[in-house]
Structures are given as C-alpha cells and as structure tokens.
Amino acid sequence: MTQEELLLTDSVIAFRAEHFETIKNWERQLAMDECAADLHFCYHALEEYPNLIAHLDAAEYRLDFAINAHILHGRLQEQFLDDGHTGPIALEHANNELLNIYSALNEKGPVGRAAIVKTLQ
Template sequence: MKNETLLLTESTLNFRKEHPEMIQLWEKQIVKDTCNPDLHFCLYALEDYIKLRAQLIACEYLYEFAINAHIIHADWQSIYVQNGHTDAEAVEFANQEILQIYASINQNPLSEKDKVVLEILDRESNQ
C-alpha cells in the first residue's frame, strides 16, 4: 500500500513525530477499547469497508491507520470550526470526510494476500 493509502500525510507524519506519547496512549486505548469517541469512530467505521479492512489487516496496519485517520479527523474538525461551524457540526462534517476517504481507498485493487484476508473476514461475518 502507498503512503497516501495508509494516510501517511505530511500532517500525520508531523503529528506522530511531535507527539509520540499521544500515539502510544491512543494505541493503548484501542487495545483496551477505551478510545475517545472520535478515535472510536475512525476505528469502527472501518468495519463497513471490508476491502480496506482486509488490506490493513494483511499489512498489519489496522490500528495505525485508525490513528492516522483520527489525526486527519481532528484537522478537519479544526478547519470546520475555524470556518464558523459549531463543534457538533464540525464533528459530523469530519466524520463524513473520513467516510469519503475510506470509501475511496476501499476501491483500490486487492493483492493476493489481501484477497485471502478478505475471504477470512467474509467467512467470519457469515457465521
């Protein structure tokens, strides 16, 4: 997967470099399932994008991707608030931006490894 597909933008890379302790905290929260609502949204919204989820699991990058999405989500919220929207509106608009990103990446072709993971995920969801 390419850097853009992994959401490794300049913004996410800079944030990761400047705030490693925050990234570690978020990783722990994901593992313990105690994430804040925005990180929770970024992680669990992936369940609706099975191809993307298969790709991320295949490359062992699911949690890191969700954290990158969370960073981008916060950036979008900030932009919407700066443009005069309420906090609640900013969250909803940021949610929509993230879903559009997920949908776009979900369209990427699958590698052979991704296809195997997708088949496993399909079987799990049908049980």
C-alpha cells in the same frame, strides 16, 4: 501502499513524531477498546469497508491506520471550525469526510486511490 493510502500526510507524520507518548496511549486505548469517541469512530467505522479492512489486516496496519485517521479527523474538524461551523456541525462534516475517505480507499481500482489523493490535498 502509498502514503496517501496510509493517511500519512505531512501533518500526520509531523504529529506522530511530535506526540510520541500520545500515540502510544492511543495504541493502548485501541488495543483495550477504551478509546474516546472520535478515536472509537475512526477505528470501528472501518468495519463497514471490507476491502479496506482486508488490505489493512494484510499489512498489519489497522491500529496505525485508525490513529492516522484520528489525527486527520482532528485536522478536518479544525478546518470546518475555521470555516465558521459550530462544534457539532464541524464534527459531523469531519465524520462524513472521513467516511468518504474510507469509501474511496475501499475501492479496489485506481479510482479509489485518485479520490483519496484529491481529498487529502
């Protein structure tokens, strides 16, 4: 897997390094299914993408992927808020963008990978 496929952008890597305890807390919440709404969305939305889930399960990466997606989701919300959207609209746009990323990664061929790289730029 490439960094783009794992959603390990530079900002995600920096966040993970800077907030180690937060990541551990999120891992515990995911494992116990006690996570907050956004993290729950990032994790459980994966169920709709069987090729992506199979790939993540084979790499034993589902929890980390969901956490990376959660970090990216927060960045997307910030971006939409900075663009002048209200909180609920920014959240909806971030949800849709994340689902588009999942959908692109669910594709088996290079088209999906190209779409994810474009989305993350």
